[in-house]
Amino acid sequence: MNALHSFFCTLAKSSEEPTVFRKWIPFLHVYERIKHVELYHVIEEQLFTTYSQPIIDLKTNNIYGYEFLLRPVDHGPSFRPYELFQMAERAGMQAHLDARARIASIQNSASSVPLGVKRFINFVPSSIYDPNHCLATTFKAAADAGVDPKDLVFEVVETEEINDIKHLKSIFKAYQEQGMKVALDDLGAGHATLSLLKELQPDYVKIDREIVSLCDEDHAKQHMIRQIVDIAKEMGAIVLAEGIERKEEVQIVLQCGVQLAQGYYFGRPVPTEKLNTTSN
Numbered sequence: 272m273n274a275l276h277s278f279f280c281t282l283a284k285s286s287e288e289p290t291v292f293r294k295w296i297p298f299l300h301v302y303e304r305i306k307h308v309e310l311y312h313v314i315e316e317q318l319f320t321t322y323s324q325p326i327i328d329l330k331t332n333n334i335y336g337y338e339f340l341l342r343p344v345d346h347g348p349s350f351r352p353y354e355l356f357q358m359a360e361r362a363g364m365q366a367h368l369d370a371r372a373r374i375a376s377i378q379n380s381a382s383s384v385p386l387g388v389k390r391f392i393n394f395v396p397s398s399i400y401d402p403n404h405c406l407a408t409t410f411k412a413a414a415d416a417g418v419d420p421k422d423l424v425f426e427v428v429e430t431e432e433i434n435d436i437k438h439l440k441s442i443f444k445a446y447q448e449q450g451m452k453v454a455l456d457d458l459g460a461g462h463a464t465l466s467l468l469k470e471l472q473p474d475y476v477k478i479d480r481e482i483v484s485l486c487d488e489d490h491a492k493q494h495m496i497r498q499i500v501d502i503a504k505e506m507g508a509i510v511l512a513e514g515i516e517r518k519e520e521v522q523i524v525l526q527c528g529v530q531l532a533q534g535y536y537f538g539r540p541v542p543t544e545k546l547n548t549t550s551n
C-alpha cells in the first residue's frame with residue numbers, strides 16, 4: 272500500500288507546480304502520467320538532450336546559428352519529440368517540459384557554440400501563461416550560462432496553432448525586452464500565414480519546408496518565397512528557408528533574396544556537444 276501511495280505521489284508531482292496544488296492534480300492528468308509512465312519519467316527525470324542543426328548564411332557560407340532540437344539521451348527511453356509534447360500537454364506538464372527544454376538548450380549551447388553564433392530555440396506559446404513569470408527561469412539560465420541575449424532566437428514551435436495573437440505578442444515583447452530575438456516558424460504551413468507575419472513583426476521568418484521543397488520546379492512556390500522576402504524586408508526581418516535538400520533549391524532561394532538556409536543539404540542535427548565549432 273505504501274509503495275502504491277508513493278507511486279501516485281510521484282505521478283502527481285511536477286516541480287513547476289507550487290506545493291499547495293500538488294494534491295489537486297486533475298484525475299485526467301494523473302491518468303495520462305500512469306498510462307505513459309515512461310514518458311512521464313523522461314520529463315520528470317530529464318532523460319532528454321539536445322541536438323543542433325546548422326543554419327547557414329548564404330552570402331558568406333558560414334554557420335550563422337543552430338536550431339536546437341529535443342532528443343532522447345543515449346541508453347534512455349526512446350521517444351518522438353512531438354509525442355512527448357503531446358503527452359505533456361494531456362498530463363498537465365507542458366509548461367514544465369517546455370521550460371526545461373529551453374533551459375537545456377541554453378546550457379548546452381553555452382559550452383558548444385561560440386559567442387556570436389545564434390541559438391534558435393523552440394517554444395510553445397500556450398505553455399507560457401504569464402511571459403515575465405514563466406520566462407524568468409529562461410532569462411536566469413541565459414545569464415548564469417553566460418550566453419549573450421543577442422545570440423538567442425526563440426521560435427514559435429511548429430505544430431502550435433496560433434489562436435491568441437495578443438498573448439503571443441506579449442511573449443515576443445518579453446523576449447525582446449531582454450535583448451533576445453524572436454522567429455515565426457513554419458511560415459506558409461497550416462497555421463502560420465502572411466497576415467500573421469505582418470501582425471507579429473518577428474526578427475526572423477522561417478519559410479516552411481513544404482514551400483522550399485522542389486521550389487525550383489514550382490513557380491507558385493517561388494512567387495510565395497518572393498512575397499515573404501518582400502514583406503520581411505519592409506519590416507526589417509531576416510528570412511530563413513527550411514528543409515533545403517538540393518543545390519537547385521539553394522539557387523532559387525538565393526535568387527529570391529533569402530539570407531539564411533537550413534536543411535539536410537547543409538547538415539543534419541547532431542548532438543550539441545559534438546558540434547565542430549572550430550570551423551567558426
Ligand SMILES: [Ca+2]
Nearest residue numbers: 393426429456
Ligand atoms: Ca522550429
Ligand SMILES: [Ca+2]
Nearest residue numbers: 429456457513
Ligand atoms: Ca520549422
